[in-house]
Amino acid sequence: MIDYALLLKEHQLKATFQRMQILEVIEKYGHIAIEAIYEEVSRIHSSLSLATIYKNIVLMTQKGVLTEIPIIGEKSKYEIIKDEHIHLICTECGTVIDKMLDDDTAIDTEKVAKTSSFSLEHRQVNLYGTCDHCQS
Amino acid sequence: MIDYALLLKEHQLKATFQRMQILEVIEKYGHIAIEAIYEEVSRIHSSLSLATIYKNIVLMTQKGVLTEIPIIGEKSKYEIIKDEHIHLICTECGTVIDKMLDDDTAIDTEKVAKTSSFSLEHRQVNLYGTCDHCQS
DNA sequence: TCCTTAGTAATAAAAATTATCCATAAGGAA
DNA sequence: TTCCTTATGGATAATTTTTATTACTAAGGA
Ligand SMILES: [Mn+2]
Ligand SMILES: [Mn+2]
Ligand SMILES: [Zn+2]
Ligand SMILES: [Zn+2]
Numbered sequence: 001m002i003d004y005a006l007l008l009k010e011h012q013l014k015a016t017f018q019r020m021q022i023l024e025v026i027e028k029y030g031h032i033a034i035e036a037i038y039e040e041v042s043r044i045h046s047s048l049s050l051a052t053i054y055k056n057i058v059l060m061t062q063k064g065v066l067t068e069i070p071i072i073g074e075k076s077k078y079e080i081i082k083d084e085h086i087h088l089i090c091t092e093c094g095t096v097i098d099k100m101l102d103d104d105t106a107i108d109t110e111k112v113a114k115t116s117s118f119s120l121e122h123r124q125v126n127l128y129g130t131c132d133h134c135q136s
Numbered sequence: 137m138i139d140y141a142l143l144l145k146e147h148q149l150k151a152t153f154q155r156m157q158i159l160e161v162i163e164k165y166g167h168i169a170i171e172a173i174y175e176e177v178s179r180i181h182s183s184l185s186l187a188t189i190y191k192n193i194v195l196m197t198q199k200g201v202l203t204e205i206p207i208i209g210e211k212s213k214y215e216i217i218k219d220e221h222i223h224l225i226c227t228e229c230g231t232v233i234d235k236m237l238d239d240d241t242a243i244d245t246e247k248v249a250k251t252s253s254f255s256l257e258h259r260q261v262n263l264y265g266t267c268d269h270c271q272s
Numbered sequence: 273t274c275c276t277t278a279g280t281a282a283t284a285a286a287a288a289t290t291a292t293c294c295a296t297a298a299g300g301a302a
Numbered sequence: 303t304t305c306c307t308t309a310t311g312g313a314t315a316a317t318t319t320t321t322a323t324t325a326c327t328a329a330g331g332a
Contacts, residue, residue, distance in 0.1 A: 014298055016310065035288085049312045054289065056310095070206030072260065075288090088254045097254070117268040118224045118233070124208065128258040135255055150329055152279065171319085185281045190320065192279090211319090 002027055002080065011063040018052055019060070021045045023080065031069055031077040031087075031096035069096065072128065084123070090131035097131065138163055138216065147199040154188055155196070157181045159216065167205060167213040167223075167232035205232065208264065220259070226267035233267065 004023045005015035013019065025040045026032055032040075034057055041048050057078055060066045069077045071089060077096060088097040140159045141151035149155065161176045162168055168176075170193055174186050193214055196202045205213045207225060213232060224233040 014309065016298070018311065049314095050288095051290080051313080052311055058290095068208050070208055070212070072204050072206055072258075076206070091257065117271075118263065119266040119271055120263055121227065121266070122208075122264040124260075124262040124264065126260040127254065127256055128260065130255040130257070132253040135253070150278070152329070154280070185283095186319095187282080187321080188280055194321095 007065060007080075011060075011065050013060065013063055013065070018048050019056055021048060022053060022056055022060075023065075026066070026078060026080055030098070031079045033075045033077050035075070037078075069124075069126075071096075071126065086125035086127065088127050088129065088131065090134055091128050092130050092134035095131055095133075099127075143201060143216075147196075147201050149196065149199055149201070154184050155192055157184060158189060158192055158196075159201075162202070162214060162216055166234070167215045169211045169213050171211070173214075205260075205262075207232075207262065222261035222263065224263050224265065224267065226270055227264050228266050228270035231267055231269075235263075 002023070004020040007023070008015045008019055021041055022037060025037050025044075029036070029040070034053060037057075038048070038050050038053050041053070057066065061068055061078070064081060066078045067081050069079060069087060071077060074094070083100065085098045085100045088099055089095070090097075138159070140156040143159070144151045144155055157177055158173060161173050161180075165172070165176070170189060173193075174184070174189050177184050177189070193202065197204055197214070200217060202214045203217050205215060205223060207213060209227075210230070219236065221234045221236045224235055225231070226233075
C-alpha cells in the first residue's frame with residue numbers, strides 16, 4: 001500500500017483527488033497505458049477528464065513519480081518508479097513482468113558506457129518473448 | 137552500400153522507387169523517426185506521400201527489414217536490421233549510438249529469461265545519458 | 273511488350289495528444 | 303476554522319499523428 005499523498009508531496013506535487021485515483025490504478029495494474037488508465041478510472045472511480053490524465057501523466061513523469069516504458073509495436077505504458085529492474089514483455093498477451101537483477105544476472109552496462117565515453121543516467125532493458133502462461 | 141533492391145526482395149517485397157528512397161534515408165541517418173524521414177525525402181529526393189512512408193515503415197518492420205526503437209520521451213526511431221547491438225541514447229542531442237556487444241560486455245539476459253520461464257525472442261537495451269560530444 | 277496485381281498519391285477520416293480558459297479545490301496563512 | 307492565493311481540473315477546441323479509402327500507376331513476371 002503506497003501512501004500516494006506522501007509520494008506526491010515528496011515530489012512537490014499537490015495531492016489532488018484525481019492524481020491519487022490515477023496512481024491507484026497504475027499501482028493496481030503495475031504497468032498500464034494512458035487509454036487504459038482512463039477506462040479503468042472511468043469504470044471504477046468517478047469520471048476524470050482524459051486531458052487531466054494526460055496532463056498528470058506527463059507531469060508526474062517529469063517530477064520523477066512515474067516512468068515511461070516505451071514498447072515496440074504498442075503505446076507506452078507507465079509505472080510508479082521503484083528500484084531498478086528490467087521488463088519481460090509478452091508479445092502474446094502484452095503482460096509486462098518486472099524482473100529485479102541480482103548479482104547473478106547483473107547487466108554490465110556500466111562497462112559498455114565507459115568504453116564509449118558515455119555518461120550513463122538511465123538503463124532500459126526490455127526482453128520480448130512469450131510468458132509462462134502463454135506458452136501453454 | 138546496401139543493395140536495397142536485394143534487401144527488399146529477400147523479404148518478399150517489391151523494390152519500388154519509394155521504398156528504396158526511404159531505405160536510403162534511414163541508412164544515411166542510422167536511426168531516424170518517421171517525420172524526419174519525410175522531411176529528408178522531400179528535401180533531397182522527390183516528394184513522397186507521408187502515407188506512403190507510414191505504410192512502408194509498418195510493412196518493412198513487419199517483414200523484418202526494419203526494426204523499431206522506442207525511446208523514452210520521444211517518437212520511435214527506425215533502423216535497418218543488423219547484428220544485435222544495444223543503443224546509447226543521448227538525452228541532450230537525441231543521437232542514437234550503436235554499441236555491439238563483445239564477450240567482455242555481454243548481457244546475460246538468457247539467464248534472466250530462463251529463471252522466469254520466459255521464452256526470449258528479442259532484446260532491447262537502451263542506455264540513456266549524455267554522449268561524448270554533449271559532455272564538452 | 274503486355275498483363276496482372278500490388279503500390280502510390282491524394283485526401284479524408286480517425287485516433288492521439290496538447291492547448292485554452294473558466295470554475296474549483298488544495299494547502300498555507302491568519 | 304476560515305480565508306486567500308494559486309495551482310489544478312473539466313470541457314472542449316485545436317493540433318498532431320496515424321490509418322483508411324480510392325482511383326491511378328508502376329513493378330515484375332509471362
Ligand atoms: Mn516495471
Ligand atoms: Mn542501432
Ligand atoms: Zn503472455
Ligand atoms: Zn549528445
